[in-house]
Structure formats: C-alpha cells, structure tokens
Amino acid sequence: MAANRLDxxxxxxxxxxxxxxxxxxxxxxxxxxxxxHILLVGDDPASHVYVRNKERAGIExxxxxxxxxxxADSSREQVLGMVHQLNDDPTCDGILVQAPLxxxxxxxxxxxxxxxxxxxxxxxxxxxLNVGLLVQGRATLMxxxxxxxxxxxxxxxxxxxxxxxxxxxxxxIVGKPMALMLLQRDSxxxxxxxxxxxxxxxxRDADILVSAIGRPGFVTPxxxxxGATVVDVGISPTADRQLVVSLFGVASERMVGFDxxxxxxxxxxxxxxxxxxxxxxxxxxxxxxxxxxLLLKNTLAAAESRAAR
Ligand code: GUN
Numbered sequence: 001m002a003a004n005r006l007d008x009x010x011x012x013x014x015x016x017x018x019x020x021x022x023x024x025x026x027x028x029x030x031x032x033x034x035x036x037h038i039l040l041v042g043d044d045p046a047s048h049v050y051v052r053n054k055e056r057a058g059i060e061x062x063x064x065x066x067x068x069x070x071x072a073d074s075s076r077e078q079v080l081g082m083v084h085q086l087n088d089d090p091t092c093d094g095i096l097v098q099a100p101l102x103x104x105x106x107x108x109x110x111x112x113x114x115x116x117x118x119x120x121x122x123x124x125x126x127x128x129l130n131v132g133l134l135v136q137g138r139a140t141l142m143x144x145x146x147x148x149x150x151x152x153x154x155x156x157x158x159x160x161x162x163x164x165x166x167x168x169x170x171x172x173i174v175g176k177p178m179a180l181m182l183l184q185r186d187s188x189x190x191x192x193x194x195x196x197x198x199x200x201x202x203x204r205d206a207d208i209l210v211s212a213i214g215r216p217g218f219v220t221p222x223x224x225x226x227g228a229t230v231v232d233v234g235i236s237p238t239a240d241r242q243l244v245v246s247l248f249g250v251a252s253e254r255m256v257g258f259d260x261x262x263x264x265x266x267x268x269x270x271x272x273x274x275x276x277x278x279x280x281x282x283x284x285x286x287x288x289x290x291x292x293x294l295l296l297k298n299t300l301a302a303a304e305s306r307a308a309r
Contacts, residue, residue, distance in 0.1 A: 003230070003277035004156075011152050012289035016061050019300055023062040026303060034303030035064040036094040036123065036295075037086050041079055042072035042102040046237070051098050057292045063299055072102045076109050080116050087118040093303035094123035096295065099173070120306055123298040126172065134177060137184045140305065141298050146178035148290025149210060149231050150185070158208070158229050158279060161186035166203050168192045168219070168268070169212035174233055178210055199223075211268035217247045219269040227278035233287050234268030247271055 027033055036058050040051045051067055058065035068082060079101070086092045095117050101110050114122075119129040125142040133139035153160060165187040169175035179189045187208065192199045203209055203223040211219045212233035224230060238244065244264055248254040248271055258264045267283030274280060281287055 002274050003280040006152055006156050006229075006231070006279055006281045006286060008148070008152060008281060008286040008289045011155055012148075012293035014155070015151060015290075015293040015297060016057070019061055019296055022300055022304070026300070026307070027062070030307055032091065033062055033064040034093050034300050035066065035091060036096065036299045037089075037092050038065065038067045039070065039079070039082055039086075039095070039097045040067060041070045041074055041097070041105075044100065044102075047098045047100070054096070054292055054295060058296055058299070061296050063296060073104065074102075076105050076112065079105070079109070079113055083113060083116045087116075087121065093121060093306060094299035095121045096124055121302055123295060123302055125177070125298065131172075131177075134180055140301060142181070143173060143177040144294035144298060145174050145212075145233060145287060145291045146181050147294045147298075148287060149178060149233070150181050151294065152231075152281070152287070152290055153208070153229070156279065160208065163187045163207035164190070164205055165208035165210065166190045166192060166206035167210045167212065168199070168203065169233070171212065174212040178212065178233075182208065182210075213268055215268055216243060216266040217268070217270040219273060221270065221272040221276045224273050224276045226276055228276075230269055230273055230277040230280040231287065232267035232269040232281050232283050235265055235283060235288055236267070237263055237265050239263045 023034060038051055038054060040047060055065045055067055070079065083095065086095045097113050099110050114126040115128060117127055119127045122130055122141055130139050130141050134142055160182060165182045167175050167179045170191050170193045175191060179191050183189045190202055192202055200223045204225050206225060206228055208229045209224060210231040210233060214234045214236055216236050239262055244254060244258050247266060254264060265284045
C-alpha cells in the first residue's frame with residue numbers, strides 16, 4: 001500500500017491563513033505592516049528564485065517585503081554595513097541574508113554575517129544566541145525548514161514522543177536544529193552523516209526518518225522500516241534525464257513533465273520508498289512550501305515581540 005502523502009502545500013496554506021488576522025491586528029495597532037528585509041548578494045540563480053518566492057509569499061500575507069540586491073563583488077564590510085543599517089532601523093522587523101554568499105567573500109563570511117544580525121530580527125534563527133536558546137528548548141525564532149517539518153508532523157497527527165528518529169545530514173540550517181526539535185519533543189534521535197558506518201541499518205530503525213543531504217534518490221526502500229514516516233528535505237533541481245528515468249521509470253508521469261520542461265526537482269528519497277513508508281512528503285510539494293510559511297510566521301513573531309518590548 002502506498003504511504004500517506006504529507007501535503008506541505010496544504011499545510012503551508014493553513015499556516016498562512018492563520019497568520020492573516022494577526023497581520024491585520026498588527027497593522028491596525030501600529031499603522032504599518034510587519035516588515036521583512038531580504039539581502040541577496042550575487043548572482044546565484046537558485047537563490048534568486050528562492051528570494052522571489054519568499055518575497056511573493058510575504059506580500060500575499062500582508063507583510064512589507066524589501067529585497068536589497070548587492071553585487072557579487074560586494075565586500076564583506078559592505079554586506080556587514082547593510083546588516084548593521086537594518087539592525088538600527090526601527091521599522092525593520094526581520095532580516096534574512098540569503099545563503100550561500102559569493103565564495104569570493106571567504107569561507108567564514110556567511111557565519112560572520114549571520115552573527116551580525118540582531119538576534120531579535122533573526123528570522124532564520126541562525127544567530128548563536130537563538131541556536132543556544134534552541135538547545136535549551138526555549139527559542140522563539142527557530143530555523144524555518146525544521147520548524148516546518150515539525151508543523152507538518154504535528155498537524156498530520158504523527159506522534160513524535162517515544163519514537164526513534166533518524167536525521168540524515170548535520171547542517172546548521174536543517175540537520176542539527178531538526179534533531180534538537182525532535183529531541184525536545186521526546187523522540188530518541190540519531191544524526192547520520194557522511195562518516196556514519198552502517199547508515200542504512202541505523203535508518204532502518206527509524207520511526208521518523210528525515211533526510212537533508214541533497215543527494216537525489218539516496219534513501220532507498222531497503223533503508224526504511226515498513227510503516228515509518230519519511231520526510232524528504234532534499235530539493236535538487238535537475239536537467240539530467242538519465243537520473244530522472246532511473247528514479248521514476250521511463251513511462252512515469254514525472255517523465256512526461258520532464259520532457260515538456262527539460263527540468264524537474266527531485267528529493268533525497270527514492271520514489272520506491274512510497275510503497276514501504278506509512279507516511280511521506282512528496283518533492284515538490286512537501287517541505288519546500290513550509291520553509292517559506294515558517295519564515296513569514298517568524299517575521300510576524302519578531303514584529304510582535306519587538307512591538308511589545
Ligand atoms: N539558503 C538555503 N536555505 C536557506 C535558509 O533557510 N535561509 C537562508 N538565509 N539562506 C538559505
């Protein structure tokens with residue numbers, strides 16, 4: 001039997017509709033909309049698409065969204081200067097610096113820039129203060145993608161307490177905060193990564209399996225316990241026809257779409273897992289829309305909390 005489809009698009013729509021009355025109340029009380037400022041440095045095509053989607057969703061939800069574009073050859077000081085300017089702007093509620101920053105800024109630049117964002121405006125939840133609060137289970141601004149996964153699991157009535165969960169990937173943006181959020185909800189959590197031995201055996205023990213490594217089709221059916229909940233955070237755009245055929249089959253609906261557009265988006269989880277899992281997120285239409293919904297929720301929370309200070 002095919003796994004239940006965990007519909008991220010519907011869940012994101014529900015979250016956004018719950019935000020609407022709170023946004024209206026904020027506007028009536030403060031005579032301005034909650035504001036999100038997005039800093040986009042350089043020409044990374046995927047980042048431009050992500051930022052456009054964030055901007056559109058923010059505007060649809062009634063937020064004031066400002067995108068500040070900076071050239072790829074901007075210096076570290078110029079980027080930090082823009083962050084400081086936004087930190088000092090009383091009408092700015094949320095700041096998001098889209099990663100990755102251009103490689104020319106140096107390896108430490110992304111962390112330095114995230115560290116410079118005022119923690120009360122840190123709608124990504126990447127500032128060390130907010131990460132520390134997350135470790136202690138008392139954060140208010142938390143990374144959007146793992147928060148979205150938790151919203152999806154909870155709204156889909158998937159029990160977390162007492163389960164064994166396995167997170168594949170140890171990034172600061174998804175893997176680590178995801179593990180902390182599951183632990184906070186009383187799951188017994190294992191994080192797997194590139195040096196993990198017998199990753200398949202560990203994954204097979206999971207009641208909740210979250211993959212966030214960006215490797216198409218990495219999680220195969222033999223790595224999944226029958227009936228497990230599988231969350232696919234990998235979103236890899238591809239124009240590789242061979243890859244898409246190997247994942248979906250030459251006669252699949254996905255190939256029809258692929259042959260029309262020449263590209264598609266694939267996840268970390270092999271489509272064969274649908275026949276083993278109990279519940280699973282699709283790609284696209286799973287975790288992706290939730291990341292944006294949670295960004296809007298964090299922006300509103302940051303605005304409300306600054307206004308109440
Ligand atoms: N790049 C990819 N994902 C993210 C994210 O969640 N936040 C930011 N700022 N950049 C990203």
